[in-house]
Amino acid sequence: REGLTFPAMPMDGGQPNYFTINGRAYPSTDTIRMKVGETLKVRFIGTNNGFIHPMHIHGGPFEIVARDGETVPESARFLADTVNVGPGQRYDVVWQARRPGKWLIHCHIGHHTTNNNVEEKGGGGLMVVIDVQP
Structure with a gap:
């Protein structure tokens, strides 16, 4: 098939293979618009589909501020650029817009x-664009 970019990974029951953020797959995800210096809180939630999603944000590291509904104490927080989100897990992270540009939030597993x-239009599934203006 034209446009096929990864080997097909059959899903249970032969269902289509789509991964979504807020119920939408890229390029139908909403672009997040920010200005340099603003912060963004992202909640990564792992669905019960058996996959671990290594979620990554371009444009600088984020701080993990909560895990599974529990606030991470200030003394235990750290910066990361990727967090592995397993089934049933939840991470709240805070990302600061450090410089202008278009940055991606995405899963690091290719077919996701x-x-x-x-x-489609350079990607699909678990991708969101952050558009940072000066």
């Missing part, structure tokens, strides 16, 4: 950023 194993 395609739609039924096909890229």
